[in-house]
Amino acid sequence: MANVVVVGAQWGDEGKGKIVDWLSERADVIARFQGGHNAGHTLVIDGKVYKLNALPSGVVRGGKLSVIGNGVVLDPWHLVREIAAIRDQGVEITPETLMIAENTPLILPIHGELDRAREEAASAGTKIGTTGRGIGPAYEDKVGRRSVRVADLADATTLASRVDRALQHHNPLRRGLGIAEVDRDALIAQLNEIAQQILPYAAPVWKVLNEQRKSGKRILFEGAQGALLDIDFGTYPFVTSSNVIAGQAATGVGIGPGSIDYVLGIVKAYTTRVGEGPFPTELTDADGQRLGERGREFGTVTGRKRRCGWFDAALLRQTCATSGMNGIALTKLDVLDGFETLKVCVAYDLDGERLDYLPTAAEQQRRCVPVYEELPGWSESTEGARSWADLPANAIKYVRRVEELIECPVALLSTSPEREDTILVTDPFAD
Numbered sequence: 001m002a003n004v005v006v007v008g009a010q011w012g013d014e015g016k017g018k019i020v021d022w023l024s025e026r027a028d029v030i031a032r033f034q035g036g037h038n039a040g041h042t043l044v045i046d047g048k049v050y051k052l053n054a055l056p057s058g059v060v061r062g063g064k065l066s067v068i069g070n071g072v073v074l075d076p077w078h079l080v081r082e083i084a085a086i087r088d089q090g091v092e093i094t095p096e097t098l099m100i101a102e103n104t105p106l107i108l109p110i111h112g113e114l115d116r117a118r119e120e121a122a123s124a125g126t127k128i129g130t131t132g133r134g135i136g137p138a139y140e141d142k143v144g145r146r147s148v149r150v151a152d153l154a155d156a157t158t159l160a161s162r163v164d165r166a167l168q169h170h171n172p173l174r175r176g177l178g179i180a181e182v183d184r185d186a187l188i189a190q191l192n193e194i195a196q197q198i199l200p201y202a203a204p205v206w207k208v209l210n211e212q213r214k215s216g217k218r219i220l221f222e223g224a225q226g227a228l229l230d231i232d233f234g235t236y237p238f239v240t241s242s243n244v245i246a247g248q249a250a251t252g253v254g255i256g257p258g259s260i261d262y263v264l265g266i267v268k269a270y271t272t273r274v275g276e277g278p279f280p281t282e283l284t285d286a287d288g289q290r291l292g293e294r295g296r297e298f299g300t301v302t303g304r305k306r307r308c309g310w311f312d313a314a315l316l317r318q319t320c321a322t323s324g325m326n327g328i329a330l331t332k333l334d335v336l337d338g339f340e341t342l343k344v345c346v347a348y349d350l351d352g353e354r355l356d357y358l359p360t361a362a363e364q365q366r367r368c369v370p371v372y373e374e375l376p377g378w379s380e381s382t383e384g385a386r387s388w389a390d391l392p393a394n395a396i397k398y399v400r401r402v403e404e405l406i407e408c409p410v411a412l413l414s415t416s417p418e419r420e421d422t423i424l425v426t427d428p429f430a431d
């Protein structure tokens, strides 16, 4: 029985939420395995818009098991608010349909404060442009072995000692940054209060998922962010603080790597990036503005305008390799409607040398000049197309050339934000 991992193949916001929601019809379990509420996944179903940060995009469909895995960092207060908001939209969420791994580290208010204080203190050129939601500091505490984890919420004595351990590290750091020390008792009281709302969802996720797998259930893994924001393979240091590439799916819930049968990369038909950092094909001209307007490129989490640019096949070849993509879902093809010509980056020029990949050093990444290939655009509309037959010849040519350049086939095509405006080429769940 096939299990599918969905990962972003660029800098995030490729349309993972829409594709995971669409694919979730074919799955039994939908699991998040990294990241936190820095993610913003938007689904549109019959005109109704759902915005999800920490909850897996499978929750909206109903009748499926949604899982928050140990690879995630979880802000329990945010989760409770998100559950309330999504319930208000008519979605049922219960401990039968949502499960949180007991070994998930928590994001505490001190993490967000530290994240924002560091960004404010950073000098020009060193700001990362984080979402300010405490993701980086929470992962630092995880590897520093001073996290409060979901399981710790069950016992007041353990909880207090975990908080004390974290504060031994955080108070000196806060003094150095000029932030007031933490009110220990207030933080412990806050945690004891939220515990009652989180613990009903807590479970040994590794065990449940291994059992589900053995009984032939299909698992859909939902990645957040995108390969170029990966802590190891992204445009470091302008990245997020987790591994976001497909290999993380196994570690992030506690199943073996052999359980992953298909890796689907989500790829926008052009490129966007939120926050700071190198972006070789970025456009600051009218074409960039047009992509941003037609694609409604504003961040869901922070409301920031996304930077826009041409499609970068050199980067895609790289991210298809690091995640081992079996196929891609090409999204937002409709945003390219009406361009006379389209450019696609096929390589970089670095000081007169031609490179077929993005070098590792940030300073070299900044100096990479894209080598473009031009393709003819199309004047017809592809918006809402649901079959190949609905696509103009030049749009098909564009898709075919993308496949050739990135050496990976298109399994799905998306032509609008709506769930059903999706063209299936190859079913990732097919055995």
Ligand code: GDP
Pocket: 008, 012, 013, 014, 015, 016, 017, 018, 039, 040, 041, 042, 043, 044, 294, 295, 300, 331, 332, 333, 334, 335, 414, 415, 416, 417
């Ligand atoms: P994610 O973070 O990868 O889930 O992506 P986001 O939800 O942050 O951003 C993608 C945006 O594009 C959302 O507003 C989607 O509703 C929208 N979207 C998804 N697929 C398409 C598409 O094929 N065409 C258009 N025009 N919009 C799309």
Ligand code: IMO
Pocket: 008, 011, 012, 013, 014, 038, 039, 040, 041, 128, 129, 130, 131, 132, 133, 134, 135, 136, 223, 224, 225, 226, 229, 238, 239, 240, 241, 274, 275, 276
């Ligand atoms: P989804 O899942 C786009 C970016 C931030 C910043 C960097 C580090 O919606 O694709 P962080 O708060 O993670 O420490 O910020 O990563 N970033 C995203 N950009 N989409 C996302 O998620 C992102 N999550 C983080 O803008 O540049």
Ligand code: MG
Pocket: 012, 013, 014, 039, 040, 041, 042, 300
């Ligand atoms: Mg997003």
